[in-house]
Amino acid sequence: MQYRLTAPASLHASVQLPASKSISNRALILHALSGGATRPENLSDCDDTQVMIRALDHMPDVIDIHAAGTAMRFLTAYLCVTPGTHVITGTERMQQRPIRILVDALRTLGARIEYAGNEGFPPLRITGTRLTGSEIELAGNVSSQYISALLMIGAVLPAGLKLQLTGDIVSRPYINLTLQLMHDFGAQAGWTSESSIAVTPGGYRDTPFRVESDWSAASYWYQMTALTSGNAEVELPGLRVHSPQGDSRGAELFARLGVQTEFTPQGVKLRKEGQPAERLDEDLVDIPDLAQTFVVTCCLLGVPFRFTGLQSLKIKETDRICALITELRKLGYTVHAEQDSILWWDGERCPADPQPAIDTYEDHRMAMAFAPACLVRPDIRINEPQVVSKSYPRYWDDLRAAGFGITTSPESR
Ligand SMILES: O=C(O)C1=C[C@@H](OP(=O)(O)O)[C@@H](O)[C@H](O)C1
Numbered sequence: 001m002q003y004r005l006t007a008p009a010s011l012h013a014s015v016q017l018p019a020s021k022s023i024s025n026r027a028l029i030l031h032a033l034s035g036g037a038t039r040p041e042n043l044s045d046c047d048d049t050q051v052m053i054r055a056l057d058h059m060p061d062v063i064d065i066h067a068a069g070t071a072m073r074f075l076t077a078y079l080c081v082t083p084g085t086h087v088i089t090g091t092e093r094m095q096q097r098p099i100r101i102l103v104d105a106l107r108t109l110g111a112r113i114e115y116a117g118n119e120g121f122p123p124l125r126i127t128g129t130r131l132t133g134s135e136i137e138l139a140g141n142v143s144s145q146y147i148s149a150l151l152m153i154g155a156v157l158p159a160g161l162k163l164q165l166t167g168d169i170v171s172r173p174y175i176n177l178t179l180q181l182m183h184d185f186g187a188q189a190g191w192t193s194e195s196s197i198a199v200t201p202g203g204y205r206d207t208p209f210r211v212e213s214d215w216s217a218a219s220y221w222y223q224m225t226a227l228t229s230g231n232a233e234v235e236l237p238g239l240r241v242h243s244p245q246g247d248s249r250g251a252e253l254f255a256r257l258g259v260q261t262e263f264t265p266q267g268v269k270l271r272k273e274g275q276p277a278e279r280l281d282e283d284l285v286d287i288p289d290l291a292q293t294f295v296v297t298c299c300l301l302g303v304p305f306r307f308t309g310l311q312s313l314k315i316k317e318t319d320r321i322c323a324l325i326t327e328l329r330k331l332g333y334t335v336h337a338e339q340d341s342i343l344w345w346d347g348e349r350c351p352a353d354p355q356p357a358i359d360t361y362e363d364h365r366m367a368m369a370f371a372p373a374c375l376v377r378p379d380i381r382i383n384e385p386q387v388v389s390k391s392y393p394r395y396w397d398d399l400r401a402a403g404f405g406i407t408t409s410p411e412s413r
């Protein structure tokens with residue numbers, strides 16, 4: 001399928017964003033480990049959370065988590081402490097996303113895990129057992145999801161857990177989000193140094209919990225506000241000012257691109273105000289999911305940039321470094337990569353496709369970050385637009401309600 005997009009002349013919208021998938025998927029694991037009856041409220045309706053709910057509710061012999069990185073990593077640890085034998089698998093891409101660091105760490109604790117396909121990658125065959133280990137060292141520079149997965153089971157291990165992280169830690173706010181939720185569910189855990197974390201044994205308590213709106217999803221509305229040439233005012237109820245979500249930092253970066261955030265009792269209000277900065281140089285290691293939003297926005301605003309800390313982008317839903325460079329070329333922007341962890345643009349242009357059709361590579365964020373480009377460049381097409389359901393199933397409905405024209409083109413390319 002392919003969508004053809006047209007933009008409204010000005011942007012006035014109030015959008016109920018999806019609930020955070022990162023918080024939903026943590027709350028579901030912690031709820032399951034608490035053994036309680038009070039299910040978390042306002043869980044996301046996105047694919048990544050739905051696969052988690054199905055797995056935990058039914059615990060089939062073969063658990064298919066499709067494309068959900070959090071579900072793969074969090075359930076792998078969860079199954080190690082849960083009675084029974086299960087195979088956990090996912091999409092073809094998921095079977096290329098590395099998991100050895102987590103498997104090695106769990107095996108050190110005493111877990112029974114075998115690779116059911118290729119060494120180092122899902123699918124995995126896991127038999128739950130009593131884990132007696134309590135201290136491990138693991139790399140912190142590949143994916144924070146391995147660390148979050150270990151921390152969450154740490155509180156139900158007989159001796160708790162001590163983690164020593166090596167290398168430069170990526171996605172640290174997601175580790176802090178895990179610690180915050182563990183605390184909300186009654187556990188004690190925290191940093192003991194810049195690179196070590198301790199979890200006290202004692203388990204979780206049954207806790208009423210409500211999931212807040214998703215700051216990563218909010219970034220596309222910031223982007224639309226920044227790119228509108230007319231007036232723009234967007235309300236996003238349900239976002240919290242002091243959010244534990246690291247991606248709330250997007251608000252501060254967008255202020256430098258001419259979008260002001262007003263925090264209200266209901267959520268936030270965005271307004272286009274002031275001029276974008278002359279250039280943007282930023283380390284995005286704490287907010288990798290916003291990389292696509294900022295790279296596309298800066299190109300379309302004509303703001304040169306250098307974004308570092310992108311080393312985790314190659315192992316996400318697609319190789320996001322390659323995907324960004326390839327698709328921005330179709331819009332006439334020549335973006336460069338360095339050392340697989342930096343993207344930079346000095347304003348260089350190339351001939352654009354006359355009717356650019358953006359490929360999405362089974363990556364929701366490629367579709368969501370490129371759609372706002374229609375505000376600057378009419379006649380953008382998005383291939384396989386349904387990918388957005390991974391984190392934001394109503395994305396296109398929300399765009400329609402905000403005045404965007406979305407028609408289905410018969411051709412797929
Ligand atoms: O823990 C989480 O909820 C997430 C952690 C991040 O992954 P990495 O730690 O692999 O960078 C992020 O990209 C992902 O969308 C969600």
Ligand SMILES: C=C(OP(=O)(O)O)C(=O)O
Binds near residue numbers: 067289316391
């Ligand atoms: C990287 C992402 O998800 P995950 O790693 O959980 O599949 C994302 O949502 O951008």
